Amino acid sequence: MFQSTRQRLALWYTGITAVFLLLFAASFYWYVQATLIERVDDTLGHVVEVVERSLVVDESLLDPQQARHSLEASFRDDPSTLEDDHIDLEWFGPQGELIWSTVPGGIPAPLLTDGSLHTARINPGYWLRQFTEPLLAGDTPLGYLRVSHPWFEVSKPTRQLIWDLSLWGVASLACVGSIGWVLSGLAMQPVRHSYQQLKQFTADASHELRSPLASIQTTVQVALADPQLEADTRQRWQVVERLSLRLGRLVDDLLFLARQDSGMAPFQPRCCAVDALLLQVVEELQGLAHRKGIRLSLEIADPSQLAPADPFGLWGDEDLLARLLTNLLENALLHTPVDGQVQVRLEQRLKAGSPDLLIQVRDTGTGIPPQALPHVFDRFYRVDPARSGDPDRVAGSGLGLAIVKSIAEQHQGQVKVESTLGKGSTFQVILPQRQTELCTPENL
Template sequence: MFQATRRRLALWYTSITAVLLLLFASGVYLYVRSTLVERVDDTLNHVVEVVERALVIEQVNRQKKEYRINIEASFRNNANSVEDDRIDIEWFSPTGELLWTTFPEPINIPIHSNRNGETVRIENKGTHSTLRTQHSSLLLRQVTDRVEIGRQVLGYLRVSHPWFEVSKPSRQLMFDLALGTSLMVLSVAYCGWFLSGKAMEPVNESYQRLKQFTADASHELRSPIALIQTNVQVALSDLESNLQANETNGATKSHYKQQLKIIEKLTQRLGKLVNDLLFLARQDSGISKDIFSSCPLDALLMEVVEEQQLFSKEKKIALSLTLIDPPETETNPEVLDNWFALNGDWGQLVRLFTNLIGNALRYTPSGGTVDVELTRIESIYRVSGLRYLTPLLKVKVIDTGIGIPTEALPKLFDRFYRIDPARAHNQSEITEKATGSGLGLAIAQAIVELHQGQIQVESTVGRGTTFIVTLPIVKSHE
């Protein structure tokens, strides 16, 4: 699927670029061609002006004011000069009869008075071989001007220029543009394929995570649902058997009670899993409505540690909270009163440290210790050469538990990731203490990121694990 999407994306890149390059090349070609045509027309008009100034006009009848052009005197000095510039001159009588030309033989093209220039084609039939040698193209660009004095037309002057002076560079330009455009399209196709692959990498990773997330969520939901269904079927089967036998003793009631407790725990587990998924989904979509206010983190940790004391006593684990006092140099009463306060969401922070401390207790064997340490530090950063200090609160959850393998640390905060790959939970595990769904640390990371903080983990197998949470006292924009 992703290869097909990548191909389509690269094809769109290439197609759009090809269209743009084609439009650009067409614009360049038309501009250059029109410039060449204008240059030829300007040259022809200039020749017309030069020749007209050189015309020798003789008066034939003074009374009638009739004039004529002395052809021999007028064009005697123009033949050689125009031949060097590949320009041919024709002179016609007022009636359109050809009187003088630089062409080897007449080209038999009707006269059209036009100073703007026009392109005409010479017929091959009857054309002298010298004409074909002189003009490699059968197309000519011509300018025709009517020469007159007063109302008397003295004749028509037509100047011709070979069209290959325009067509030859135009063809070369077209070839160069086509070659350049083709190479550019191929380059863009390669770059589009490369860039589309780069663009699809995060999408592919997100898709793979989504697939894994869906598979894990389905697995986690399927297990308790299957257990609930099994217990309900067993309870209904036993109830039907007892009704048929008309027996209802204390043992049967105790058995029903135990099955209902299992169903209750499974339902609670399902509800917690759904709530966790809903929380993560809201954090990912950015639609969660979090209420930030001043939170004394020391009081919050005291509350969480007190709640976890019951579980720690059951496992015979020493759970303690250590608060690092402010330095003696700090004498500001207002700062001292709010030394461990930060701007955050109380409920989410409680959830964060409950998850971390609960995990530490869960994976620490009896006789171990779990120490929670809170301190305030200052981080130095520079902006535009200026040095700033920003206060941070650092919380360490240190346990002497079983530890985490080094290869598992990079994936520790992935959703549904658990070091133990076994996912089946039997009834005895549920009645005692159900293992987590693998969302606790993912939720912890989401809460830390929401508060613009950082969470790190250090662990040694067999010696214990330390979770380090660093939270800014105020948000970065504040």
């Protein structure tokens, strides 16, 4: 319980930190990319401005072909500077035809005259940032000037940034996860200490209550043994006896769970015949079922098709298994009305090549509300009779099913429940048959 709580706390620490790191990394990436794009755009704008200032076109040269030679000479005054800056220039005519370019044959990208700044894809993996400016000689259009800058000036730093942010984020999450694990352990220490004290108190209180309860039960039995006891007084003593027995059962359950939690409960595994054990438990509870008018039946599946010599042998603690079966059947009898049925079935299954025993207890009781199903194995949890639709429903102590789950888990098994309100419930106990080689007929 504490280990799973500690894990959840550490995961919450790491998850919340991951969200903040993701938001920070996304914001930082967007800021860096926007800054790089802005720098490229400023460079393109500056180049266009410099080129426009350097152009000298005689207005008498109205022939675009003559203007082209003038412009070409201006471009080639200092071409090395443009090559060092990785910038290419193109001049297009008024109709969009390529007149001159620093790239032989021109850049294979459409001329966009409606927007000055845009990003063009030349081929897969190669992009250009382009700036297009119309050229005018007075009111005479000479065409368009397009300046191109490689996009890798933006993409290369941003890819490296993504790689760096990913490594930094993973390292940060690993550190946060480790720190969260340590901090959650420190935070759980006071809770663990308080829980240990509570378990110790429960165990001590349960143990100390057993002696006075035994004295009360002895006194009640002596009083009831008096043949001259009046009927009214005898009835009152019987009520005291019934309540003392119920209280004694509650104390035993509390002591059992406290010892289970602290690891003090003895676990003495040996080879157990579950079918014989189930027959004994059903026989013991037949009297209770008869008094309540409930038909209690047992079915043991035919194991003839299964390989093991003893298909119902289980390596476990026989006393604990008997308590598991008793609690499960008593719970079914407790919540089944008169003229109801409780059906018990035992079978062996082969699941993924590994055998296990399935114990199924099905009753025709009032059922369990869907919202209560996840909590039926919690300690002291009892379904509200008003919610179950049966105001006369008898409620137990809320520890029987918790003990069933504890014993099943101690045998590496599990407990499941299915229920339909108003029709009944089905409890399933699955016990894996480990160390079956020790369960031979001679050991039973």
